[in-house]
Amino acid sequence: MSALETSDAPQQGSIIRPYGDTTGDGMVQMSFTLPLPHDKKAEGAALQLARKMGLDPALLVHAKAMGPDFTFFVVYGSSTHLVNLDDVHVVEREYPLLTAKDANLAIKKHLRRKLVVVGACIGTDAHTVGIDAILNIKGFAGEKGLEYYREIKVVNLGAQVLVPDLVARARAEKADAVLVSQVVTQKDAHIHNTTQMSAAFREAYPSGQVPVLIAGGPRFEDGSEKALGVDRIFGRGTTPGEVASYLVHEMTQRKARKS
């Protein structure tokens, strides 16, 4: 019970354990399947796995055969692991969230023209849900999409756009920013497609003039912008307002750097 005492001490508030119904109980629940017929041995195996995952004590609350060869388990238990918040590093949003009105004003003031955004699902990906949520006027989570912004011109190329076509269209439209959406992740397709895209842009544009490259999708790793060659990654749950705010921020920064 020493862990519990430590986490109770006020100066140690940076140590965190899961919360079931009591501070410091560390309780978690999980479910998984083992490729075993349901018997005592399978249940023992499930408990052993839970213990190896750091649940102690582990409670096997449900076990059910799924056909002759598999068993499904639900396990509850107290996690022995501690998380030190001081060691947790995340990317915090470094720009202010703007309303549509403020974003329009800022674009008008700093750019003195419309900001041009070209969006597409590239590669074989046909899932336009993400890009449409950000671009379509309909929007997402109660926020209107970028099409709604008076000072943003949106060119949504839709699904399965080839990278060369995307580059050509971005040049033709004099795009300030290019948004690509990648939902399909089988065999790391999202990573291959995105790196291919960013390389193509770097090849086609003089250095320093590449549009803001943004990749969106549920499975990009936080902080992997460099590896992918893009300026920004947006993950699950991103709203159009966040993207617009980022674009305004990035465009003003770029402009400041140039002048």
Added chain:
Amino acid sequence: MSRPNAMLELDPTVVRKARSLARKAAAPVVKIAKSHTTVSVERATLRLAGLAGADHERVPWVNHLVTAVRDEVGLEHGVTTPVYDALLRGEAPDLTTLAQKAASGNVSFRLPAGREAAAAQRAAAKGVGVGLRTVDRSRATRDRLVKRHGDPKTKPWIYLIVATGDIYEDIPQAQAAAREGADVIAVIRSTGQSLLDYVPEGATREGFAGTYATQENFRLMRAALDDVSKELGRYVRLTNYASGLCMPEIAALAGMERLDMMLNDSMYGILFRDINPIRTFVDQRFSRQVHARAGIIINTGEDNYLTTADAVEAAHTVTVSQLLNERFAKEAGLEDWQLGLGHAFEINPEIPDSFRMELAHAMLARQLFPDAPLKWMPPTKHMTGDVFRGYLLDGFFNLVGAMTGQGILLVGMMTEAVVTPFLSDRDLALQNVRYVMNAAGGLTEDFHPPRDGFIQTRARQVLSEAVDLLERIVGDTDSAGDAPLLAAIADGTFGLMKRPATGGKGLDGVFERAAAYDNPAITSLDAWTPPAKGGRR
């Protein structure tokens, strides 16, 4: 299946008006479909004539042969006349050899005239007739197997998806799903196959988020499901996709390999894949004619309208699409029992009365199309990753399905939008369906929405919005003088996507038919009528 009574008390004159508007919208497009052909229709015809296989670079022989004929004499007269003329002239002993020689430019094609043309067309009719007879035989085999093993004991049929990318992984998964209770197995296609202008060959093990539709994959999976049907004493159906640039060819292969259902929507490819509208309507008519003859149930894709637009505001677009799909299907010879018209449970669960509206929409579809099986599709748009909430939402989806007598129920996964379903997700999802059907399957008997209550009013409102939209479509015009439906598609009437008749993928594969156009498959399909009642429900 107990036919629901007129529970919504819809005005029959409004229903009649909706149907006649759909007919009016479809007619000029059908005319276009009957006066054009496409590379894919011609390739499908050659596939029916038995031409299969591909070169060492996996380019199918049908593509080689159609390209060669197109380049030399054009496709306006159909591919079969010049092809069979070449065979009669002794250019090659059979179609495959002819295609091989054509691929290397060693055959010259011509348009025969007079007696030579008649001879070529007779030979073509004989050749293509072989494939059509295979389609007929497959239908007879299905009828026999359904009689032997039996249909599922209860409705709706439980529809489960398999999608590993590897046909040899799909097979055991599909068999396991059938053992767990699936009545219909759908093998999702590899992402992007719809935009390939050829059908891949052979058994495939490399797909993205799905498995390629190939003739060999069809055959392997159907055989595996035949085994499991025998084991379970219930005929397990197989579904694939007749959509995209190769819609007619896939339909022909499905007919020959005895697939049981095919996804086949009248406008999906145009709106969501940016395939040329004319190409789509021409390809679609041919594929639907094949499906009609093959006894295949089509599944339409109305769920897509609701995932891209708001499910309340756009509810009437589903009804409009169902009516158009019905019209195009009937025109192509499909019968009511073959119309798995789609609709989906996609209303934002945060808004008040969302369940009541879902119920109203589902009942409207049920009542407008009383003899169609209807395909009920689970929530996807509002599945957030909170799998627990998702499981509840799927339960409510199942409840609507139980209360409105749906024919086909696509089982919702709580891990929708999270991962490809785990084995356990499927098991839990099927438990969800079984519980709801068991607990509430009989509710259709007790549940009648009160007169002029919320549900009746909502259903009437959606129907009247649908009629308004159909009226707008029928009255639509553009400067090019296109058919009103094409003009409507061009100006973004559907789902805000603007798709002009002169744009989109696959337009270069569309040809206006010449007066002397001959396609023995189309001639035979046009003349075909469904077998007399009795064999089917």
